[in-house]
Amino acid sequence: MKRNYIMIYKHLNLTKILTLLLVFVSFSISAQITPEAGKKVFKNYCGTCHSKNMVADATGPALYGSQERWGDDEALYSWIRNSSALIATGYPRAVELKSEWKTVMTAFPSLTDDEIGSVLLYIDLVGKGEYPPKTKLTPGDVPVEEESSNTWLYILLLGVLGLLAIILTRIINNLNVLAAAKEGKEIQQKTLIQSLTSKGIVSFLIFALVVLAGYTTVTNATNLGRQQGYQPDQPIKFSHETHAGIHKIECQYCHDGARRSKHSVIPAANTCMNCHRAIKVGTEYGTAELTKIYASIGYDPTSNTYLENYDAMSEEEIKDVYTKWIEAQYLEKTELVELDADGKSEVNAQWKGIKNSLTNEQKKKIQGPIEWIRIHNLPDHVYFNHAQHVTVGEVECQDCHGTIEKMEVVQQHSPLSMGWCINCHRQTGVKFNDNEYYKSYSKYHEDLKSGAKDKVTVADIGGLECQKCHY
């Protein structure tokens, strides 16, 4: 950790240091102000409305440079804590912001000066592109762990053994010739080629080839249909990192089937609309991705209404509605009055993106469901139930799906093979004491009490049997 600070401060320029000094001086607390703490605060409080790249406007304005714009830290701090109160005092910058954005920022009266300081630091660093630090480790700094591979060692060993074998063959050959000479017989000494093409060697090679081919065939056949690491591009660049990671939206808020159904359920577009009625421009992609949701469900973000009779609308009519919105956002962002050439191509590109994402060979209309690419495909003839695992077994989503909250694009974390399932069933303990249902397993309860068993695994109660998953 400590090293990190050093690293970061190395990159600070003079003004930065001065700003920091100012902060230190003003509040006489230096040790608590860190960009890490700032990041945390930003995630918890600010990230919902402000763009995380600090330079784009979202529900709230871009934050980079706010300190310079305000020029008065005291006012800025009280603005962050309670903006309405500051507006009420008639502070010019506050009134200006209010008239510009027409919304009032949520009050965070519990934020300490340290936290606000940290978040301002974080904003500044991110805005400058200096956070997260691009660490360059010097070889001496950290022990470099060599990507150690034994392949070469094996090949070397094989070579040595092969050489040894040839030498031994030669020696045996020579000895044979000598022995024969001693007995008075004369046999011709075998050449190396003759030795290598002898029956023994050839049959050994054929045997080895058959074994190898068999092994390869079986391994590859077993892997047929498995797609661990599968990471297709989705019609919408939905980021789990943003939603589950940064904004900490509970998995089951969207995947509401997981606790009660076999399917975890991909959320319907109306679930998206719960938040995205308010958050209409994305921090990362602006209008490009979010408009796809609106086009799917028929929501006009310009007028904040659902379109009447959307299903019957023609593609042209739909295009009008959404290009208008994209244009307006573009103009607002670029502060232009009229659409320039870049803008036109931007709008066109975005519309094309919407159309490509919402239509395919089977689905010709823009309207209707978003057809996601299915990543987790179980093998055929398997019954899997999310409720059993999530609600009864209390298995964390991440146990099977990996660190979803860190995936910008989701990929299949687990192999989803039968061996993988079985293995988990062998190792995982059942929530035996908490659930009244398992009372009927009286013998196991006795075993647990007497200590004969330390846990009852899924396998113990029949979790390896065929018809638990295949019927």
Place this chain on the structure above:
Amino acid sequence: MKDNTSNIWIGGKDLIKDPEFIEISQKEFAEPNLLENLGNQEVAEKLGGNRRDFLKFLGFGLGAATVAAGCDIPVKRAIPYVVKPDTIVPGVASYYSSTYVSGGDSVPVLVKTREGRPIKIEGNNLSPMTGGGTSARAQASVLSLYDTARFTMPQMQSDGIFEGISWDKVDETVKAALANANGIRIVSNTILSPTAHAAIKEFTAKYSNAKVVTYDPVSSGAILDANEQSFGDRVIPEYRFDNADVIVSFDADFLGTWISPVEYAAQWVKGRQIKDITNPKMSRHIQVESGMSLTGSNADNRIFAKPSEMGAAIAYLANKIVGGVSVPSLNDEAKASLDKVAAELQAAQGKSLVVSGSNNVSEQILINAINSSLGNIGKTVNFANASLQRQGSEVELNELVKDINGGNVDVLIFNGCNPVYEYANGSALATALGKVKTKVSFSQTNDETTNLCDIVAPTHHTLESWGDVEAKRGQLSIIQPTIKNLFTTRQYEESLLLWAESANLNSDSDQPYFDYLKNNWKNTAFATQSTYSTFDAFWDSVLQDGVFKVDSGANNAPGFTGNASSAAAGVRKPANTEIEINFYESVSMGNGQYANNPWLMEMPDPINRTSWGNYLAVPVNFDGVRAFDGFNGLEDGDLVNITIAGKSLTVPVIQQFGQMPGTVSLALGYGRNFGIKGDAVGVNVNDVLTVDGNGNTNYYNTDVQVGSKAGKEEYFSCVQYHHTFGVTAEEEGTGEIINADEAATVFFDYFTGVKGFQGSLTERSIIYNSTVADLKENVKDLKKRRDHAQHLNEQQIYRGYDENYEMGHHWGMNVDLNSCIGCGACTVACMSENNVAVVGKREVSRHHEMTWLRIDRYYYGDAKNPNVVYQPMMCQHCDNAPCENVCPVNATNHSSEGLNQMTYNRCIGTRYCANNCPYKVRRFNWLDYTTADLFPANQVKIADEDLPFGADNLTRMVLNPDVTVRARGVIEKCSFCVQRLQTGKLTAKVEGRRLQDRDVSSACMTACPTGAITFGDLNNKKGDLVKKNNSPLSYLVLEEVNVRPSVTYTMKVNNRDKSFDA
């Protein structure tokens, strides 16, 4: 035969030890037609394969596999909702209460939907009528929703060509026609919906020259007429079979098809339970009939009366009980038996019930006189909650034809009915239709009647409709849609209201008829109750429960005002012809309404076990020793020419035990000309029906000649002898093939003193039966046998298996043979739940039917007039399973919960397991029945369909997404509905509580109308299952082979009076 009264046989071939049958039963997979087929050039061509093709396919297959292996995995898409409905959680089933309705048949049901698709029907156990039971027809109705033959939009016909038109055009044309019409008729089957009646009332108010003509596919018009004359109440009364100690039925198949079979079966079975072994009691049930009906097969005693003698039989009984009734001639045996019946009835005054399926008004009046005289009115025959399930009479159709021919009808509207096919004078109606200017049909699919109509205004399927049902007075149930209409259809009620320009229908509304329905309920049912103060709360509760009860206020026990003596003059007169034919409604087909439903087509008839067609049931002449011959020397599967009233038909034959000598039977409802799956399946006999003096249809004919064998049916699709496997061996010394079981008898006798009960397969411990009188003795005998079997089973070096199940679950099932009536609802429920393939007639004839659950029919007792026991047979989930040991790839193995697990993706199709299964419940996918396979199907087409059945995307919507669709080359079998078990367990786990009985149920259990099947956890010692298994009547099938099955059966007990046999 050794002792006819205690022996059991599955059919004629078994009874006489037919050498061909014995030979087949030795084979692993019986294939009587295979060798013939291979030599048959035509079939070989149909199969489309020869050796060169095989090599081509092999080469292509290898190549394709290589290419497939080298390719990338195809991109799959995950498509979420745009706006997710709150009530749907993808992957979790939602259930909606609704009602299955088809004409006058109705069953309150729950509809299971997945992601908005109805996929399964379950009974609604809040219904006071059925108590949660269903019928095969109700179970199969979900499939007709996805019928590829449905009209996708309104049609207009000109010169035999249908052309799709818009609804606006329909309304315009029809309204114009209605405005200028001289006379308007709406022809319909019974309408059970009070709101539909209200809609029709608005229509007839607007068009004062409109009238409704109601009839039923199989008529009960005579009962309605008789009840009007006897009691002044034109309804079918509520029968209470549960309150009757003595039940006499004259040709009324009340357990199978008559009026309200699900309700009656549930009642009937209550009187058939043995509650106390030491003092066993059971109701008596006597059936008078000529052909073996489902009800007759379950009766204690059957009395033979030819169809034309039925009137005489009723009059004879009426004379005994009421007196003063003249009796036409009747056979002496029937007379003697009816004397005894009369005595029994008189001993059970007020606790007896006499019913008749007769369509003769006089005979029904006599029945009323008998019930009245016995004091049954108001006790077992009630009018307060009278049934409304039959309201029609073909007399009205007779009038209609007259009216049309008189030029008084300009517009005819057919409400989803098919009178041209069903009505005895259908051809006269068809001709008359030419005189009607505008004919409109509400039918969902094309049929004989719709094909003659000018405009088709297709209505919704029930599962797409809003509606209500009043099946019995005051007993309402609701119909709510479970899916948006798949096609451009419109509910017929809405069409009528639109054409009537009703002010009460808001056609701008989202669902106009829904509003109309709600409004009607607000004014009627809501007004009668006081539990709910607001209509919304009331409506929610009705939708939730699906059923609602109001007090009908009708007189429960009106006095009998008929005259028995004068009625006697009108009964049918015995004919003196050599042979008579009886026409009956089959359990699956009705009168052809279900001909388009492959599940019902493939469901074997409970009695003669044939599928895909109607078979002429001929009597069997048994010589009492070892041989018998069918009537006219006819054998199963022979084709025969019969002439009924001048019409010649060629039908296949089935030998039927219990068919009265001098009579033959043939089912109605086959030989439909329309509907893909019904094409060329069976023969139509509706056009040879006659009408009596009152205009009521006679469901028999005395003018019939049956020829001798005229060939063999190409695909004889009777499943009775399928999957039987006798044990034969070479006899030491002689080298002769003998029946090993018979040889073993000596050994058995020596140690146990037990005699009989050996022979071929049926003489092992498969069926135990007893009469009430002999029950104590037979229970003792059963215990002795079971003790012996268990003793033998203990003599082994392997340890027992029971300790494996000391914790967790141990699934088991109990099948009460005494409650099982053989109706087949469970078999269809099983097909629906488990995606079981339909294979078609040819495949059935090759023993390839895929049913996981079959109902075996065994005869026992008197070979001339036997009793029947039905045995639902499914995988027994043996704890010492012989199938598991022989699988080379361990594709079938045992779970810690006692399930015998079948893993399809491991199966390589050796079929060793099926060979080794003593119960013959494993099914092999010989062909690619579902086109689930990677390479093209090799299935021969059933009819002229483009794809094998079930391979199109519409029909596939019915599949249960939790169950694998099996591909060619794997074995499958009953899984105890493992997907339902897993769901039940998960529910308990999520709720954090112990598993309860109600959490788990198999599809067959929930479908059963009589509660014959109980599923549960054997480790739950307080549960229903353990309680039932502990009955001294329970036994394990083939217990002596020590496979330790998890399914327990209980002994079949009947209340047969053997003195009838003399």
